[in-house]
Amino acid sequence: MDTTITSYIETNKKRFIDELFELLRIPSVSADPKYSKDVFRTAEVIKGKLVAAGAVKVEVCPTAGYPIVYGEKIIDAALPTVLVYGHYDVQPADPLELWDSGPFEPVIKNEKIYARGACDDKGQVYMHIKAFELMMQTKSLPCNVKFMIEGEEEVGSDNLGTFVKQNKEKLKADVILISDTGIIANDIPSITVGLRGLSYMEVEVQGPNRDLHSGLYGGAVANPINILCEMIAKMKDDKDHITIPGFYDDVEILTEAERSELAKAPFNLDEYKKALDLSDIHGETGYTTNERNSIRPTLDVNGIWGGYMGEGAKTVIASKAFAKISMRLVPHQNSDTITKLFKNYFESIAPKSVKVKVTPHHGGEPVVTPSNSTAYKAASMAMETTFGKKPIPVRSGGSIPIVAMFKSELGLDSVLMGFGLDSDAIHSPNEHYGVFNYLKGIETIPYFFKNYAALSK
C-alpha cells in the first residue's frame, strides 16, 4: 500500500465528490436535442477540469455532433502512453416520476451518489481526472497519459470513428484504459474481458392512413398494434431462440471447458431473482442466466407505442404503431450483417395489409479483450492491491462499440477496468454510484499506471 495515495484521497475526498456533483448537475442527455446546450457545456467543464488537474494541450474538438475533449501529459516520449477513454454524455432520465430525487440534483444517500450519470459514465470518467491530479500533485505520474472524453456514447458514438481516423498521430498510445463497466461486488473485483455488440432499430407499422373507430372498422382492417405484436412475437420461438434466418450463423460457440470456466464466477440465482423481484427467470433454453446475458445474443424490445395511451378508454384503431428493438451481439457476429438480416426478416413477415419501415439506429461490434496482456496484468495487480483480492476476468453483456473500433483503427487493445455494480441502475431511474466505488477507482488507477510503466520496461 502506498500511503501517499491513500492520504491524498483522504484529504481531498470531500472536494472530489463536490466536483463530481458539479458535473452531474448538467443534464448532458445526448439522445434528446433539447439538452443540446447542456451537452456542449459539459464538454467545456470537462476541459476545465483536465486543465486544473495538470493536463496540457487541452481542447474541445468539434465533430459533426457533440465534441470530444482531448488533453494529455507527456512526461517522456520514451515512456509508454496510456490513452484514457470515457464519455460525458448520459442516458435520458425518463421515466422521471420513478426517481426518488431529481436525476440532475445529485445527493448522497446510504453512501451512494444518486444522479443520472453518477456511474455511467461521469463518475467513472472523473475518477481518472482525479487520479491524474493525484499523480501530478504527488509527482508520481510514471508514464504518459492522454485523455479522449466523448459526448455521444449513449447515442452510438457516431462521430468518434471519424475523429479517431483523422487524429491517429495525436492519439498514438500503447493501451487504452476505459472505466465504463463494473465489478461483480465490492468484495469480488473483476475485469471485463468481453463485451457484446449491438444492433438497434426503430420499426414502424402502418395500417390504415388515419386512426379509425374500432367499432366501425374493428375486425375489417389490419390493426397495426396487433400486427406489430404478432411480428415481434414471431421473432422468437418457444425456446426463446431468435428466429431471424442466419442470426446465429456467426455466433462464437464456447467449448464446455470455457463454459465451465465462466461458470466459476460467483452467482446466486435466488439473490438475483430477489433483487429484481422476479418470480421466475426467463431466457433461451439450454443456457444459464450468466450465459444468457454474456455469451448469447439477444433480441429485446426497448420501447413500444401506438394508439391511445391516456387515461380511460378510447375505442380507436391506430394508424401506426412503433417499437425500438435492439439485439446484443456476441463475438464473430457483425452489427451491419445482423441489421440487414433483421430488416429483411421484419419486412418479410409483415402481412400485405400493412406497410413497414425499419430505421437502423447505431450499432457496435462485439469484442473480446486479451486477458494475458501487460495492460491486463497491470490492472489485475492494481485491483489486487486495492481490493485485497485478485480480480476475476468476466464477459459482460453490455456493449462499448468503440472498443472494436479502437482495435481496428488504432491497433490498440483496451483494458476495461470499471468500478460500477450491476445494481447501480445505470440507464434506469435512481442511477447511483457508491462513494466506496468512486474513491476505490481513484485509488486503483495510479497503481495501474505504476504497474503498467514497470511491466513495460
Next chain:
Amino acid sequence: MDTTITSYIETNKKRFIDELFELLRIPSVSADPKYSKDVFRTAEVIKGKLVAAGAVKVEVCPTAGYPIVYGEKIIDAALPTVLVYGHYDVQPADPLELWDSGPFEPVIKNEKIYARGACDDKGQVYMHIKAFELMMQTKSLPCNVKFMIEGEEEVGSDNLGTFVKQNKEKLKADVILISDTGIIANDIPSITVGLRGLSYMEVEVQGPNRDLHSGLYGGAVANPINILCEMIAKMKDDKDHITIPGFYDDVEILTEAERSELAKAPFNLDEYKKALDLSDIHGETGYTTNERNSIRPTLDVNGIWGGYMGEGAKTVIASKAFAKISMRLVPHQNSDTITKLFKNYFESIAPKSVKVKVTPHHGGEPVVTPSNSTAYKAASMAMETTFGKKPIPVRSGGSIPIVAMFKSELGLDSVLMGFGLDSDAIHSPNEHYGVFNYLKGIETIPYFFKNYAALSK
C-alpha cells in the same frame, strides 16, 4: 315536401351552425379529468339551448359522474312520446399533432364542420334541439318529446343505468330516438338495426421491479414488452380467429339467407381500400369485410406503451408494459362473460416470469333493434322523404351500450337514425360532419315525429 320545414332551415341555417360552433368550442372530454369543468359547463350550455328551443322542466341532473340534461315538451298526455337520447361528451382529441386545425376551434372547410364532436355526438344532438325548435316555432310538434342528453357515453355511460332506474316515470315514453350512427353515403340513406357490444380492458405486464440496462440483463430476464407482444399475438390464430376459450360460444350465427340479405348493402372494396390507403384487407378467414365489421366479434389493441418512446436509442428493458385491449361483441355474447373469459385467458397464458394485471374498463351489450316497428317505419319514411330514397337497414360495428339497457330497464326499443358518414373520422384527428348531413338531420327529424304520430294513431 313540407316547405315550412325547408324554408325555416334555409332562413336559420347560419345560426344553426354558429350555435353548434359554440358547443364544439368546449372541450368536453369525459375520459380526461383535466377537462372536468368543461364537461360540466357543456351540460349547462345544453340546458340553455333546450330552454331556448322551447323545452320545459329542463334540468341538469347530477349523477355520481357527469350530469344528465333532461327536458321535455308534453303537448297532450294522450299522444305518443318520443324520448331523444344523445351525449354531449366527446372523445379525447389526441394525437393533437395530426389535426389540421384545433380540435376545439371549429371551422368549415369543403362544406364540412371540423371539430372534435362535430359528428359524435354534439352535431347530431344539436340537430334534435334545432328540429325541436323548428317544430315549436312552426307550431308543428305532433306528439310529446323528452330529451335525455348524457355526458359519459365515451367512457361507458357508467351512471346512466342508475339514473334510468331511478327515473322510470320521468322517462316514460313510447320509443327512443337516437342519432349517434351514420348512413352509408349521402345518396344512400340507411338506418342502423344492429350494434355490437364491447368489453374493454387495460392490461399490465411487469417483469423486473425496475428498468434495467438491456446489455447487462438482456436475454436473462423476462422483457415485459416482448412478453406482452407474445401474449397479444397468442390471442388470435393464423386465421384471425380469437383464441380465448369459449369466446365464440354464444355468437349469433346468421343463416346464409341473412348473410345474403346483408350482402346487398352497396359496398365497393376497392374504394374502401383506397379511402384508407390499405394495400390489402385483413380479418377473420371466411367472412367478408362487411361481415367482419358487423356480425363478427373482434379483438383490437387500442393502445400500447412501455419502455423508451423518445427520440434516439435507449438500451433499456422496461419494468412494465401496458395495453388497452377491446373486444366488439355480437348478439347473444355477454360483456361480463367475455370480460371474465379474457381475464382468465390472459392470466393463464402469462409466463411465470412476469406478473400481469387486468383491469376492466366499461362494457356494453350487443343489440339488434326491430326493423318492422312503427318507429322504424316512421324513420324509414322520413328519410325516404328527405333523401328521395328508401333507407337500407344495416348492422353497424360500433357500440351504443345503452340501447340494450334502455330495452331492459324501460322496455323501450330504440330507433338509430343517424346522419354521419364512416369517413367523418369520429374518434380520430380531423373529425368532421358535413353541413349537408347536419341540415339533412334537422330536416328529417320533424318528418319522423309527424310519421310516428300519424302511424301511432
